[in-house]
Every structure is written in structure tokens, then in C-alpha cells.
Amino acid sequence: MGKDALTKVYEPREAELRWYQHWLDHDFFRAADRSSKRPFSIVIPPPNVTGMLHMGHALNNVLQDIIVRYKRMQGYNALWMPGMDHAGIATQNVVEQELAKEGLTRHDLGREKFIERVWEWKARYGGVIIHQLKRLGCSCDWSRERFTMDEGLSRAVREVFVRLYNDGLIYQGDYIVNWCPRCRTAISDLEVEYSQREGHLWSIRYPFAGGEGGIVVATTRPETMLGDTAVAVNPNDDRYRELLGKEVILPLVNRRIPVIADDYVTMEFGSGAVKITPASDPNDFAMAERHNLPIVRIMDDNAVINKNGGAYEGQDRYECRRNVIRDLEAGGCLVGTEPYTHNIGQCYRCKTDIEPAVSRQWFVRIAPLAKEAIAAVVTGKTRIVPAVWEATYFEWMNNIRDWCISRQIWWGHRIPVWNCEGCGKVIVSSQDP
Ligand SMILES: [Zn+2]
Ligand SMILES: [Zn+2]
Missing domain, CATH: 3.90.740.10 (Valyl/Leucyl/Isoleucyl-tRNA synthetase, editing domain)
Structure with a gap:
């Protein structure tokens, strides 16, 4: 057989790896920072850093891939923006289980040392799912990949918190939450x-x-x-x-x-x-x-x-x-x-x-936000496909509860609020006071 002869059966592994590398080498997924073309972008719902690809990811990521490739071929400056979620409770648990094997708890290490351990874990084992998305052929612009604990994103979280707080949309209150007595944190519904x-x-x-x-x-x-x-x-x-x-x-x-x-x-x-x-x-x-x-x-x-x-x-x-x-x-x-x-x-x-337990937590007031979300669908600014799900959407929006955004864990963004021990004043700021 000459060197150009085809193998008897199709070898997806060989073909897919070769073509994916070819796409990357030619920057086909790269969106331009500035362009005269019309923009089109999708932000990936960031998979968890602890995650493994399952059929649900395969389905929704292939759909995103189809849409973004279609737009790219239509001549848009198309961006599929990838990233990973730091997955607060999930990641903290994985690292706590590692510590347990050494007979330690996070309290033995203290906050700073524990967070160092989490970053070490992330560097070594985190992000398997990103590799899996690449093997799936996803046409994300990997040069822009972000992690939700990156400095830029962390600043954005603080900025948004402060703005919502100043708009009266964030408050602290006693509330009934789902409490896990083992993780010692509130968890969402x-x-x-x-x-x-x-x-x-x-x-x-x-x-x-x-x-x-x-x-x-x-x-x-x-x-x-x-x-x-x-x-x-x-x-x-x-x-x-x-x-x-x-x-x-x-x-x-x-x-x-x-x-x-x-x-x-x-x-x-x-x-x-x-x-x-x-x-x-x-x-x-x-x-x-x-x-x-x-x-x-x-x-x-x-x-x-x-x-x-x-x-x-x-x-x-x-x-x-x-x-x-x-x-x-x-x-x-x-x-x-x-x-x-x-x-x-x-x-x-x-x-x-x-x-279920009453505890002091931070909340986002949802009713004013839901009102605008409802209006967006009523006026057609946002379209739900297929339209039969509109009724379900309105049902959710009309019965939505305030959103508990605080957790009692160490791995994650901290609430940017300081209580002055001297005068009792509460400082809410995007910069450390
Ligand atoms: Zn738990
Ligand atoms: Zn003070």
C-alpha cells in the first residue's frame, strides 16, 4: 500500500484529531476584536470545573456549535465564548474528600491554605470537560477562555453586587433556606x-x-x-x-x-x-x-x-x-x-x-427583575422556542422567590460587605476599604 492509501475502515479518532488541529492552526474559531462584519456571539453556559461530559452537554453544545458555525459561514464575526464555572460547593467537596483521606478537615488548614489546595487541585485535575468539548469538535474561541474565579470576572461579580445593592435590589434577611448540616451551608432549591x-x-x-x-x-x-x-x-x-x-x-x-x-x-x-x-x-x-x-x-x-x-x-x-x-x-x-x-x-x-432552617443570608429581590423579564417576552424582544413553553415561563416568573445568593463556603466569591468594628458602619464596595 502506498502512503496515501485509505484505511479499510474509517478511523474517527485519527480523522477528527487531525481536522480539529487543522482548524485550530488556521484560527478558524477566532473572532476578531474589531471587525466590519456583523457581530454574532454565544456565551457558553460554563460547565463545572469538576464536570465530566454527559449526553446533556453533548446535546446542548452541539446545538450551539451548529448555530455558531452557521453564522460564521454566513459571514458574521461569530464568537463562541468558552469558560468554566468554579462550581463552589462541588469543588470544595472534592477537595474536602481529598483532605479527609489525610485525616484533615478544611478547618484544620484554615481558609487561606484551603483555597491554595483548591487551586492546586484545579491545576492538576480541573477542566477535563474542556478537553472533552474539544474532542467533540466545539468551535469555541479558546484564546478567550475564562474561569469564573479569574480576576476580571471576580471584579465583575463585585461590581454587579455593588450596583444591585445601591439599586435596592440586594438585601440581607432572615429567611428559610435549605440547610445542609454536613456542608454547613445554605443550598439552592x-x-x-x-x-x-x-x-x-x-x-x-x-x-x-x-x-x-x-x-x-x-x-x-x-x-x-x-x-x-x-x-x-x-x-x-x-x-x-x-x-x-x-x-x-x-x-x-x-x-x-x-x-x-x-x-x-x-x-x-x-x-x-x-x-x-x-x-x-x-x-x-x-x-x-x-x-x-x-x-x-x-x-x-x-x-x-x-x-x-x-x-x-x-x-x-x-x-x-x-x-x-x-x-x-x-x-x-x-x-x-x-x-x-x-x-x-x-x-x-x-x-x-x-x-429547612432560618438563617441570615443575602438575597436578590427578584420581583422587579422578573417584571422586566416578563415584559421582554410579552413585547417579543425575547422569543421562546417553541412558543408553547411561554406559559411555563410566565408561570415561573410570576411565582418566583427571592434569590438566596450567599453560601457559607470558602471556595468562591466573597460578599463585598464589611462591618466596621469601631462604629458599626456597613461598607459595600467594589474596592477593599
Ligand atoms: Zn451537604
Ligand atoms: Zn467605622
């Missing part, structure tokens, strides 16, 4: 994984303050009763009309709490009366805001009962659950136990059960 689990539904009687009898509530998390601040019924529920405004006594902690009416309560569930624990449940938290109920936190950041839990202080949440059930039973307040299958949220990184 998207980072919670749900799985069905066999549990129990316990019925507990709260005796009336002064007088015979009591009101029965049902719960899958009896330990949270230590933080109850009301019992709620539906305003149209005739069974409870007489009781509105009266008080019941919270067993085990002997605190008086009111019976209130709220539309959120469904008359058909259990007895039609529900316990309200604002610090441990998002719906209860919302109800507490409507009715101005006190919020009693009963757990610390490790999901261990704090001093508000009285005799249960120092107990882990599940240990506390067993003891609460035992004590309610002994006191004659446990009136029913039945098997119950329910969804439990877990941390997507470490699989620990999420504990």
Missing part, C-alpha cells in the same frame, strides 16, 4: 434531591390552656414541635371556629401558643389542624410572616438542638426525635402513629438530609 422514604405520621394532642381536651396535629418531624409558635386551621373549618384566638399548651416545653386561621391549611389533611414551626418549614415561615408569629430556632448549624429545645439541648435531630416521641407517649400526648411514605430532600453533594 436546585441543589436539593428528593427521594421517597418510609417514615411515620405522628398525631400529637396539644392541651387547651385552661379547660379540658385539646387539639390534635399530625407531623412527620415531631422534634420540630419544640419550635412551634402556633396551631393553624382553615378559616372555613366549622370544627374549629370556636377555638380561634384561644391558646394551647405546647407539650414538653410548656409554652402557650395561639390557634390561628389561614387559607393555606387544607381541611382534609389529618385533623385539619396543623402545627406551625416557622424556623423549620418554608410554608410555616411564610405563614409566620403573614401573622407576625415569633420564629424560634431550635437547632444549630450542625442540626443539633440548641438551648431553645430545653431538656433536649445537645441532642442530634434524630436522637431528639426518638426522645420526643418517647416523652410524648409517656405524657399521654401521643395519640397516633401510622406508617407514612414521604419525600425527603437531600444535599446533592453529600446526601445528608436537608434541614
